[in-house]
Amino acid sequence: MSITFEHMFYLTRREHFNAAHKLANPKWTDAENLKVFGGCANPNWHGHNYVLFVTVKGTPDPETGFVVNMKAISQLIKTHVLDLVDHKNLNLDVPFMNNIIPSTENFAKAIWQQLEPHLPKGQLHCIRLQETENMYVDYFGE
Amino acid sequence: MSITFEHMFYLTRREHFNAAHKLANPKWTDAENLKVFGGCANPNWHGHNYVLFVTVKGTPDPETGFVVNMKAISQLIKTHVLDLVDHKNLNLDVPFMNNIIPSTENFAKAIWQQLEPHLPKGQLHCIRLQETENMYVDYFGE
Amino acid sequence: MSITFEHMFYLTRREHFNAAHKLANPKWTDAENLKVFGGCANPNWHGHNYVLFVTVKGTPDPETGFVVNMKAISQLIKTHVLDLVDHKNLNLDVPFMNNIIPSTENFAKAIWQQLEPHLPKGQLHCIRLQETENMYVDYFGE
Amino acid sequence: MSITFEHMFYLTRREHFNAAHKLANPKWTDAENLKVFGGCANPNWHGHNYVLFVTVKGTPDPETGFVVNMKAISQLIKTHVLDLVDHKNLNLDVPFMNNIIPSTENFAKAIWQQLEPHLPKGQLHCIRLQETENMYVDYFGE
Amino acid sequence: MSITFEHMFYLTRREHFNAAHKLANPKWTDAENLKVFGGCANPNWHGHNYVLFVTVKGTPDPETGFVVNMKAISQLIKTHVLDLVDHKNLNLDVPFMNNIIPSTENFAKAIWQQLEPHLPKGQLHCIRLQETENMYVDYFGE
Amino acid sequence: MSITFEHMFYLTRREHFNAAHKLANPKWTDAENLKVFGGCANPNWHGHNYVLFVTVKGTPDPETGFVVNMKAISQLIKTHVLDLVDHKNLNLDVPFMNNIIPSTENFAKAIWQQLEPHLPKGQLHCIRLQETENMYVDYFGE
Numbered sequence: 001m002s003i004t005f006e007h008m009f010y011l012t013r014r015e016h017f018n019a020a021h022k023l024a025n026p027k028w029t030d031a032e033n034l035k036v037f038g039g040c041a042n043p044n045w046h047g048h049n050y051v052l053f054v055t056v057k058g059t060p061d062p063e064t065g066f067v068v069n070m071k072a073i074s075q076l077i078k079t080h081v082l083d084l085v086d087h088k089n090l091n092l093d094v095p096f097m098n099n100i101i102p103s104t105e106n107f108a109k110a111i112w113q114q115l116e117p118h119l120p121k122g123q124l125h126c127i128r129l130q131e132t133e134n135m136y137v138d139y140f141g142e
Numbered sequence: 143m144s145i146t147f148e149h150m151f152y153l154t155r156r157e158h159f160n161a162a163h164k165l166a167n168p169k170w171t172d173a174e175n176l177k178v179f180g181g182c183a184n185p186n187w188h189g190h191n192y193v194l195f196v197t198v199k200g201t202p203d204p205e206t207g208f209v210v211n212m213k214a215i216s217q218l219i220k221t222h223v224l225d226l227v228d229h230k231n232l233n234l235d236v237p238f239m240n241n242i243i244p245s246t247e248n249f250a251k252a253i254w255q256q257l258e259p260h261l262p263k264g265q266l267h268c269i270r271l272q273e274t275e276n277m278y279v280d281y282f283g284e
Numbered sequence: 285m286s287i288t289f290e291h292m293f294y295l296t297r298r299e300h301f302n303a304a305h306k307l308a309n310p311k312w313t314d315a316e317n318l319k320v321f322g323g324c325a326n327p328n329w330h331g332h333n334y335v336l337f338v339t340v341k342g343t344p345d346p347e348t349g350f351v352v353n354m355k356a357i358s359q360l361i362k363t364h365v366l367d368l369v370d371h372k373n374l375n376l377d378v379p380f381m382n383n384i385i386p387s388t389e390n391f392a393k394a395i396w397q398q399l400e401p402h403l404p405k406g407q408l409h410c411i412r413l414q415e416t417e418n419m420y421v422d423y424f425g426e
Numbered sequence: 427m428s429i430t431f432e433h434m435f436y437l438t439r440r441e442h443f444n445a446a447h448k449l450a451n452p453k454w455t456d457a458e459n460l461k462v463f464g465g466c467a468n469p470n471w472h473g474h475n476y477v478l479f480v481t482v483k484g485t486p487d488p489e490t491g492f493v494v495n496m497k498a499i500s501q502l503i504k505t506h507v508l509d510l511v512d513h514k515n516l517n518l519d520v521p522f523m524n525n526i527i528p529s530t531e532n533f534a535k536a537i538w539q540q541l542e543p544h545l546p547k548g549q550l551h552c553i554r555l556q557e558t559e560n561m562y563v564d565y566f567g568e
Numbered sequence: 569m570s571i572t573f574e575h576m577f578y579l580t581r582r583e584h585f586n587a588a589h590k591l592a593n594p595k596w597t598d599a600e601n602l603k604v605f606g607g608c609a610n611p612n613w614h615g616h617n618y619v620l621f622v623t624v625k626g627t628p629d630p631e632t633g634f635v636v637n638m639k640a641i642s643q644l645i646k647t648h649v650l651d652l653v654d655h656k657n658l659n660l661d662v663p664f665m666n667n668i669i670p671s672t673e674n675f676a677k678a679i680w681q682q683l684e685p686h687l688p689k690g691q692l693h694c695i696r697l698q699e700t701e702n703m704y705v706d707y708f709g710e
Numbered sequence: 711m712s713i714t715f716e717h718m719f720y721l722t723r724r725e726h727f728n729a730a731h732k733l734a735n736p737k738w739t740d741a742e743n744l745k746v747f748g749g750c751a752n753p754n755w756h757g758h759n760y761v762l763f764v765t766v767k768g769t770p771d772p773e774t775g776f777v778v779n780m781k782a783i784s785q786l787i788k789t790h791v792l793d794l795v796d797h798k799n800l801n802l803d804v805p806f807m808n809n810i811i812p813s814t815e816n817f818a819k820a821i822w823q824q825l826e827p828h829l830p831k832g833q834l835h836c837i838r839l840q841e842t843e844n845m846y847v848d849y850f851g852e
Contacts, residue, residue: 009247010280018700020588020613025489036490038497039655045588046655047615049700055280063167064178065245070277071180087607087614103491105435132586132617135496138436138481151531152564160416162304162329181371187304188371189331191416197564205451206462207529212561213464229323229330274302274333293673294706309773320774322781339706347593348604349671354703355606387775389719419780422720422765444842446730446755465797471730472797473757475842513749513756558728558759577815578848623848631735632746633813638845639748 009067010125012055015077017086020047021102045089051136052081053128054115068123080114104131108139116141151209152267154197157219159228162189163244187231193278194223195270196257210265222256246273250281258283293351294409296339299361301370304331305386329373335420336365336395337412340403352407364398388415392423400425435493436551438481441503443512446473447528471515477562478507479554480541494549506540530557534565542567577635578693580623583645585654588615589670613657619704620649621696622683636691648682672699676707684709719777720835722765725787727796730757731812755799761846762791762821763838766829778833790824814841818849826851 023040024033033041040046054077058067085094090102096114100106108129116124130136165182166175175183182188196219200209227236232244238256242248250271258266272278307324308317317325324330338361342351369378374386380398384390392413400408414420449466450459459467466472480503484493511520516528522540526532534555542550556562591608592601601609608614622645626635653662658670664682668674676697684692698704733750734743743751750756764787768777795804800812806824810816818839826834840846 005282007284008282009250011247012278012280014276016701018614018616020615023491036495042655042657042661044657044660045613045615046586046657047588047613048586049617060245060247065165065243065248067247069178087610089610089612089614092612093610101491103486105437105486105493106491108435133584134440136438138438140431140434142433147566149568150566151534153531154562154564156560158417160330160332162331184371184373184377186373186376187329187331188302188373189304189329190302191333202529202531207449207527207532209531211462229326231326231328231330234328235326275300289708291710292708293676295673296704296706298702307775320779344671344673349591349669349674351673353604385775387770389721389770389777390775392719418724420722422722424718426717442843444756444758446757468797468799468803470799470802471755471757472728472799473730473755474728475759513752515752515754515756518754519752559726573850575852576850577818579815580846580848582844628813628815633733633811633816635815637746 007059008057009060010055010057011067011070011073012053012126012128013070013073013077015052015054015074015082016049017052017082018047018049019085019088019090020045021090022046023101023103025101045091048131050085051130052077052111053126053130054124055126055128056119056123057125058120058123076115076118080118081111084114104129104135104137105139108137109142112139112141149201150199151202152197152199153209153212153215154195154268154270155212155215155219157194157196157216157224158191159194159224160189160191161227161230161232162187163232164188165243165245167243187233190273192227193272194219194253195268195272196266197268197270198261198265199267200262200265218257218260222260223253226256246271246277246279247281250279254281254283291343292341293344294339294341295351295354295357296337296410296412297354297357297361299336299338299358299366300333301336301366302331302333303369303372303374304329305374306330307385307387309385329375332415334369335414336361337410337414338399338408339410339412340407341409342407360399360402364402365395368398388413388419388421389423392421393426396423396425433485434483435486436481436483437493437496437499438479438552438554439496439499439503441478441480441500441508442475443478443508444473444475445511445514445516446471447516448472449527449529451527471517474557476511477556478503478537479552479556480550481552481554482545482549483551484546484549502541502544506544507537510540530555530561530563531565534563535568538565538567575627576625577628578623578625579635579638579641580621580694580696581638581641581645583620583622583642583650584617585620585650586615586617587653587656587658588613589658590614591669591671593669613659616699618653619698620645620679621694621698622692623694623696624687624691625693626688626691644683644686648686649679652682672697672703672705673707676705680707680709717769718767719770720765720767721777721780721783722763722836722838723780723783723787725762725764725784725792726759727762727792728757728759729795729798729800730755731800732756733811733813735811755801758841760795761840762787763836763840764825764834765836765838766833767835768833786825786828790828791821794824814839814845814847815849818847819852822849822851 022045023037056068060067088094090097096110108127112127127139128136164187165179198210202209230236232239238252250269254269269281270278306329307321340352344351372378374381380394392411396411411423412420448471449463482494486493514520516523522536534553538553553565554562590613591605624636628635656662658665664678676695680695695707732755733747766778770777798804800807806820818837822837837849838846
């Protein structure tokens with residue numbers, strides 16, 4: 001399915017949080033993980049200031065001029081994402097990341113799955129997750 | 143209609159301006175407006191440093207390598223948007239926002255309508271309007 | 285008195301808020317105000333996304349490694365500044381700006397005076413107030 | 427062909443480099459170039475800190491959680507772009523820009539052509555090239 | 569001793585790195601640490617994208633126009649700081665942070681002590697260490 | 711002479727411009743210049759988006775709340791700096807850089823000397839010149 005941008009407004013809310021993680025495939029040895037993931041496989045973890053951009057789409061309500069009330073979106077993100085990941089270890093502390101290698105790709109998809117059921121069908125448009133100032137992932141659902 | 147990105151170049155010009163506004167539905171009481179819009183309904187106004195990204199699309203002219211001359215686009219934005227909104231009150235001072243609740247969505251659409259007639263058909267691609275560092279809207283026309 | 289930077293740590297907390305204001309000397313005519321203040325004197329107001337940097341100084345407590353607990357500073361800023369100015373009109377809604385022309389200079393000094401009495405003597409070091417991405421003021425007290 | 431965003435992850439790597447250039451059509455006189463290109467036609471060159479965003483797309487490998495290894499992408503960009511353009515004159519020093527007016531559009535397309543053959547078919551999604559903080563171009567291939 | 573800014577040039581180099589840490593006083597219980605440090609005391613760690621600004625001062629060499637060669641400074645920072653902390657756990661992996669609570673203050677001072685012996689006496693001027701976009705520390709030595 | 715920050719307001723204006731340059735000592739061979747300056751000595755030039763921060767200091771006029779009118783400062787910067795360097799070659803096109811190696815240090819001092827005579831004595835406080843996102847120089851006069 002291709003995406004139709006027209007006749008739509010896209011609202012983006014930016015949030016941020018901090019977390020520790022490591023990238024390692026549990027089926028591999030430390031040496032194999034180090035070879036593939038480099039310093040990201042450091043057994044004692046490393047961490048990031050993540051920046052999260054959540055984009056929802058729709059048509060403004062003529063009574064308010066709002067597609068959605070950003071405060072409600074912000075509260076949803078807080079409840080279903082930030083409260084679970086901020087100042088946490090993504091590998092150890094976050095139930096929705098259980099058994100998932102916390103690559104930016106996998107983490108972005110997991111955040112989509114945390115938010116999508118709490119929004120009207122079709123409203124969630126994109127999760128952009130920025131891990132460093134030089135890298136980010138966009139995910140539009142599946 | 144879906145959007146075809148390929149065979150196209152997308153140029154974006156960034157501009158900024160400052161304005162006051164309030165969000166309130168004139169049919170509602172102050173209490174109702176406060177409930178829906180929160181502090182944004184403050185009767186004495188508040189304001190923002192808006193950042194505006196105007197994206198145009200096309201194929202470069204082989205004589206210049208330009209899809210469009212950015213100076214001309216910048217002048218268009220100045221004449222039809224910035225000169226009318228910078229250091230103004232969006233609710234009181236801006237004819238093209240008359241009777242429109244100045245939500246980011248409605249304001250982005252109004253900016254589209256200010257610019258689109260002055261550009262070749264199909265050239266305007268997107269208006270991104272950023273109200274704070276944590277919120278922006280994208281509008282691709284209708 | 286000159287400032288001694290050494291033997292000291294300087295902690296800066298960044299906050300942001302939005303407000304409307306206008307620059308006008310009440311003793312002057314509209315024409316005089318327009319001449320001096322330009323668009324900033326627009327009678328119907330304009331506004332900004334202000335960015336506030338509060339710097340405190342001191343020596344870290346060996347038990348915590350903290351000069352101050354940033355959460356306490358953040359709460360002080362919220363109580364004595366943000367709750368009073370965010371989504372407000374600086375000329376009309378803010379008691380601590382009463383009868384003060386809300387230039388960035390005057391506003392920075394007023395924020396200093398809001399915070400200084402609530403901190404240990406000598407701890408407040410600098411108020412940086414950024415009005416637009418192209419202008420800011422630093423104030424180190426008096 | 428329209429673009430299908432869904433069922434895909436989009437990874438973006440940000441890089442930067444510095445270069446000199448001028449915009450001038452060699453068939454035109456200096457006066458004609460000055461008229462069209464303004465200061466960008468200065469015969470003695472000017473220059474920019476370019477920021478380059480390279481976006482690749484795909485599905486994560488379940489063994490790694492990676493669509494691609496960003497280190498490999500970063501190395502490709504270094505070899506085929508940065509090592510050829512950083513601290514260079516785009517008009518004089520860069521073989522892949524030979525006889526091309528170095529507008530942002532033309533330069534973005536040339537960077538696409540430098541990278542695309544070294545990636546699996548269909549993996550390169552977008553070249554965003556930012557020339558100043560107020561202007562950038564997106565190119566999605568042809 | 570007060571600082572004399574005049575007759576001097578101040579050069580700042582910006583670097584960045586990622587690390588995990590936790591804030592906890594080993595003499596305290598988990599409950600006490602949680603009370604003082606909040607989420608920063610999470611036993612399973614969290615992490616940050618740190619931004620480091622190293623400022624050196626001096627007078628330019630008339631032969632080069634350089635106070636110092638920034639490449640040499642950058643290499644020093646890499647050898648004595650980045651290679652030891654990037655993608656590491658500040659509490660477990662970094663010898664120069666051994667037995668030090670890794671607050672931003674303590675970490676900034678430790679970075680100063682890593683760099684200062686490798687520079688001519690008096691050349692190091694300031695370590696600015698930014699832990700999040702909303703907090704940073706400046707340290708000018710002792 | 712040490713600097714007294716107190717009893718003073720410090721206003722900073724941010725401007726930007728683009729220029730080409732190269733770093734080379736005319737008394738040296740190309741090989742010697744390459745050894746010292748690396749890619750910055752490229753004979754065909756390279757370039758930058760410079761960001762300039764001009765800080766002036768003083769006490770606000772009680773009639774306006776302004777230390778200085780920022781529009782006047784901005785006009786001074788335009789006349790005495792931007793109009794002379796924007797879209798220029800610092801080595802070839804700029805009289806006030808004649809026979810000066812355009813290092814960031816030397817360029818910052820030259821900008822100081824361009825502006826200082828046009829301001830009341832003692833009002834100019836600092837020139838910060840940022841050459842890339844990772845390097846800048848501060849100069850407080852002599």
